[in-house]
Amino acid sequence: MDIRIEDFAHLDSRAVAAEMGDVSIVFPADVEHAVAEVIGAVKKRGNAALIEYTERFDGVRLEEDNLRVDLEEIHTAAEGVDISVKRALANAVERVRAFHSRGIPRDWDFTDELGNVLGQKCTPLERVGIYIPGGKASYPSSLIMTAVPAITAGVRQLAVVSPPSSFEPPSALCAALCLVGCTDEVYRVGGVQAVAALALGTESIHRVDKIVGPGNVYVTMAKRALYAHVDIDMVAGPSEILIIADGSVHPRITAVDLLAQAEHDERARGLCVTTSRKHAGEVRRWVLDLAGTSPRRSILERSLTDHGRIYVVRDLEAAVNLANAVAPEHLELQIEDFRTILPKIKNAGAIFLGPHSAESFGDYIAGPSHVLPTSGTARFFSPLNVLSFVKFSSIVEMSERGVRELGMEASTLADAEGLAAHGDSVRFRMEGANGDGN
DSSP: OOOEEEEOTTSOHHHHHHHHTOOOOOOOHHHHHHHHHHHHHHHHHTHHHHHHHHHHHHOOOOOGGGSBOOHHHHHHHHHTSOHHHHHHHHHHHHHHHHHHHTTOOOOEEEEOTTSOEEEEEEEEOSEEEEEOOOTTSOOHHHHHHHHHHHHHHTOOEEEEEOOGGGGSSSOHHHHHHHHHTOOSSEEOOOHHHHHHHHHHOOSSSOOOSEEEOOOOHHHHHHHHHTTTTSEESOOOOSOEEEEEEOSOSOHHHHHHHHHHHHTSOTTOEEEEEESOHHHHHHHHHHHHHHHHTOTTHHHHHHHHHHHOEEEEOSSHHHHHHHHHHHOOSEEEEESTTHHHHGGGOOSOSEEEESTTOOHHHHHHTSSSOSOOOOTTGGGTOOOSOGGGGEEEEEEEEOOHHHHHHHHHHHHHHHHHTTOHHHHHHHHHHHHHHTTOOO
16 A cells, blocks of 8 residues: 655646646446446336346345335434434435525526516426435435535425335435435335436336536446436546645645545545655555544545556645646645635535545535535536526516617627528517507
């Protein structure tokens, strides 16, 4: 196991930034083929395909009448969850709701100097599908971080899908379903087949307008492949963190935050950019010591060796340039003067300020959603939020004066583009506005 220290202090920061920022989401050919097969089967055979692939991949034989998890089963599975876990989940729900309620958009309009009324109408999506990973663990935090912003935005129908193992009691996911209040439509189906059902619809699962929620490479590939049929939150790659450190924070804190990201999976990326060679060496020692005793050591070994790096740069300006080029999912500013540096950060999914702000707070309970852009897409994508669950319509109400004073220019532009009917639709109205029409 190793995490390399690389000295970039003598190099041009822009060249280094280009190297570090060259990350793309690539799907192997066998993954694309497998995903296409399952999507095609669900499109053709509906529920029968869901049952077949759930038995093949999850080892569970379902029937059509138990694809849906009934309310009594959800409550029973939630009852066995430790009370301390329920309290933590309840607090997370309230904090996430409080955060996102501040961002609810509103309708607006104004009347311009010609008497035209112009504005914007905001409409929540009608129906959203939420994918919750399963397998070896249950992820109630993923439900909270996706469902609560959707409900806060005004979405009326939520369809939750997750592999059958997620509902075996005691189930923290079921406890979260009860606390969030989205128990109406819950299905014990996971994987590509669940994503396809949400996007295309089956006899039991009605199609949705948008699919959100994390998943493995097959689920992510399925979301991308079905984007023409349904909106998605984003195409997410492996989880990642970049920590800018000036040596003012204890190296053990820097190290454990790198490990917290690396333990997600073997492809997770943990990067530290520091202005102190001494701090770099201390962080490396702590990383290796802590990783050696971790219950997820095998995952950490692969992640750190393949994707863990500590970069030494000449100053904080170079560190910021690197961070902006990488556009990390998570960015921690473990520096003394972080408020001065914050305005210079242009690309990051979530930014954690100062020594106390562990990225794990963002994962579970701080308030913002932990569904964040990865693999450099923070250059143009935002974290999941209430705006992810609404659509906007423009409002135009022309006045007679507006028709008279803007009509000539509108028809001139239409004629310039060779669109005669466009021009005529304005000219006929101008005749009425000028008192010349019938």
